[in-house]
Amino acid sequence: MSKLPTILIVDDDPMNLTMAKSILEMKVRAEILTTDSGAGCLNILNQRQGAIDLILLDIAMPVMDGLQTLTTIRQTPAWQDMKVIFLTAAADKNTIVRASQLKITDYVKKPFVPEDLIARVEKHIFPPIEDPEVNDIFKALDNLGL
Known part of the structure; x- marks a missing residue:
């Protein structure tokens, strides 16, 4: 049995944290962790020795922002290539440029639409298989209507 992917949600707003966690728990097969601060995020990464598959990170937080x-x-x-999706209401040009420089994986605009959040998370946790043989099998199954 393979281990479920782990998603860490970081947001200082309890409502956003609860909503994102609930949405993902209902629709995505993953272990969902939460914290309400940047420092909490770094603590969890340290405790788990970086064993997080995806971070959903709010930008606007007190003390240590996203x-x-x-x-x-x-x-x-050890964390340089970690997948991070920004959760943000801030879509100004400077923020987007800075986020790009930090190599974000994606971003979801707040308030988020549940289907968008799910689709973006699944896209990065379960990327398409790039094996030609496997793709041929999937095409054959599609042709058979399976």
Whole structure:
């Protein structure tokens, strides 16, 4: 039996945290962890030795915002390639440019639409298989209507 992927949701707003967690628990087969701060995110990464498959990270948080948190994540060699999706109401040009420089995986605009959140999370946790043989099998099954 394979281990479920682990998603960490980081948001200082309890309502956003609860809503994102509930949506993902209903629709995505994954272990869902939550924390309400950038420092909490870094603590969980340390405790789990980076064993997180995807982080959903709010940008606007007090003390340590999402950009500062991601900067710290990217400065840690073992976490440099960690997948991070920003959850943000801030869509200004400077924020988007800075997020791109920090190599975000994707971003979801708040307030988020459940279907959009699910689709983006699944896209990055369960990427398409790039094996030609497997793709041929899926095409054959599609042709058979299965």
